[in-house]
Amino acid sequence: MKENKSKYAILGILSLGPISGYDIKKVFQRSVANFWSESYGQIYPLLRTLVAEGLATKSIEKQVGKPDRHTYVLTNKGFEELQQWLIEPVQDQIGRIEIALKLFFGHRVKVADNIRQVEHFREMRGQELQALIAIEERLKVEHANKPNLPYMLMTVSYGQHVTQALIQWCEETLSFLSKMTAKPKKGIKGLTKKNVRGDKRRSRQSQ
């Protein structure tokens, strides 16, 4: 039904104050980078259409030595459209999860390969969690008593909860996988390239 999330993402940034396309990219990188991003190829054409639709106005600042700054300001209509989107319930879409896909076909490689994969994933999550904790601390200091601080913290908390859960999942999956290496049973024992390919013959109905 409703399309173009990028449009609303930009409307949201514009609601924070007058800003240029160049700076919009920076704001994305510095604030919502954990769960959202936009490229210039999206931003600049979209700003044009926002103006065409009467959701924003544009004014040009002359600068010495530097290129002109094209500054955009949200209109009332634009602000209302943003609000309308904000209260609309999110439609959940199935994201593509690469590690899950790889693990789904995990029996095509050695158990040790899967262990390595999950270990690497866990390390990345560990780093991510540390980063999210650092962001939380930074926000509390830099945005102290700003009205949107609570909302910023909620989004950081979202990331922390998910990342923490993934680390937990890694631990459980790793202990499960190491049990598989310890006592491999029929179909896993003596895993060779030839044996693995041999699965193909009896697999059409394994879906």
Next chain:
Amino acid sequence: MKENKSKYAILGILSLGPISGYDIKKVFQRSVANFWSESYGQIYPLLRTLVAEGLATKSIEKQVGKPDRHTYVLTNKGFEELQQWLIEPVQDQIGRIEIALKLFFGHRVKVADNIRQVEHFREMRGQELQALIAIEERLKVEHANKPNLPYMLMTVSYGQHVTQALIQWCEETLSFLSKMTAKPKKGIKGLTKKNVRGDKRRSRQSQ
């Protein structure tokens, strides 16, 4: 660096046995739908290139009354390419999380609107968790002692962990939000359209 996950997804399905493009879609829907999907517009052209690259071979089965079935079989080269991808560490990409984006701009609407948003999200997660538990039970019965059952269960567990964490986050966020309704402080109290828009003047440096 490495591109086209769809290609490996299809190679993975092919590793389960000879199959047609039509059935590949079904297998996606019936097995990995929670974290992956492919459309015909991806599958059919990709099968053609897989054959061109020598990663699969094609043979046509004539059927009475029904259209021909084009059946694809993985080659050794294709199997090796799949294995190579499976052991490669996943590169993590920042997915777009709509509810986080909406909440990030939550101070642009009423606290009650954000509460409604999170409540709806929690209900969806609740349903999702129930579905994942049902899938787990179904897999344990239908795929009992199949060699890839453990790997299937790991992917289901992934979803369960994340979904459970999101429900937890919803609870915490909701209690936080209701505290905000109880005692709204400066900048939140007396929220009117005019006051909200007024934020714009001091917001360029709030990034």
Next chain:
DNA sequence: GCCATCATGTAATCTGTTACATGATTAT
């Protein structure tokens, strides 16, 4: 001299979904 930053934008490319075209069979 060279690279990064400022600042705009476009074009090419990639990835993915949706809708359509075809046409027979089977179930309601």
Next chain:
DNA sequence: ATAATCATGTAACAGATTACATGATGGC
């Protein structure tokens, strides 16, 4: 009758990234 399933595929569109073009300033 009509809808769904079987089965292939393409074309049109949508969404997004990357690389490029332009050109000045300022730091190493």
